[in-house]
Amino acid sequence: MAPLLALAVVMLLSPSLVKSSGHTPRHNLQRIIDLAKKINESPSKDIFVEDVSRLAEGSDRCGDKFFCQVEKILEKHVKNHGHPRKRHAETEILKNLNIYINSSNVNCNKTLENVTSSEEIKKVPQLVGFLSGCAQHKILNSA
Numbered sequence: 814m815a816p817l818l819a820l821a822v823v824m825l826l827s828p829s830l831v832k833s834s835g836h837t838p839r840h841n842l843q844r845i846i847d848l849a850k851k852i853n854e855s856p857s858k859d860i861f862v863e864d865v866s867r868l869a870e871g872s873d874r875c876g877d878k879f880f881c882q883v884e885k886i887l888e889k890h891v892k893n894h895g896h897p898r899k900r901h902a903e904t905e906i907l908k909n910l911n912i913y914i915n916s917s918n919v920n921c922n923k924t925l926e927n928v929t930s931s932e933e934i935k936k937v938p939q940l941v942g943f944l945s946g947c948a949q950h951k952i953l954n955s956a
Contacts, residue, residue, distance in 0.1 A: 837916075838912075838916045838917060839952055839955065841909040841910070841913040842909075842913055842949075842952050843952065844909045845906050845909050845913070845944060845945065846945045846948050846949060848902050848905050848906045848909070849902075849941045849942065849945035852903070852938045853938055854902075855901075855902050855903065855937070857890070857894065857900060857903055857937040857938075858936065858937060858938055859936065860890070860894060860937050861934040861935065861936055862886050862889075862934060862935065862936075862937055863882075863886050863931050863933070863934060863935075863940075864933035864934055864935045864939075864940075865879060865882055865883055865886070865931070865940060865943055866933075866935070866943060867931065868928075869943040869946065869947055874947075874950065875947035875951060877919045877921075877924045878925065880910065880913070880914055880917075880919070880947070881914065881919065881921035881924045881925050881928075882925060882928060883910065883940065883943070884907065884911060884914060885921070885925065887903060887907045887910065887940075888907060890903065891903050891904055891907055906941065906944070910944070
């Protein structure tokens with residue numbers, strides 16, 4: 814009985830032990846929101862990428878198409894613009910986005926079959942701003 818009580822006390826006093834036991838999709842969305850704040854300090858702040866505003870707004874606001882399209886854009890961006898250490902925030906956002914999508918059982922290839930790329934472009938911080946807003950939307954509207 815005493816060892817069980819001691820273990821319970823340690824778990825209560827050490828939130829990091831509880832956190833490391835497993836992450837939920839909600840955790841990955843929250844991590845994206847936290848990392849998005851660092852993008853303006855990133856070397857990517859002046860790089861342009863595809864505009865996703867049409868997928869972040871409207872009737873299918875912040876749906877699977879949005880998250881899959883942002884993942885596709887960020888993968889291309891991280892691959893084409895230098896060393897991952899210089900793009901730490903973007904790389905971490907992409908990692909958390911990938912985990913979120915996989916945990917949601919979304920097949921992005923199928924989801925994006927009828928999605929056309931936008932001709933409009935925006936700076937990376939604007940893309941990540943939309944991502945952060947949609948992550949907040951998902952967190953607030955999830956059960």
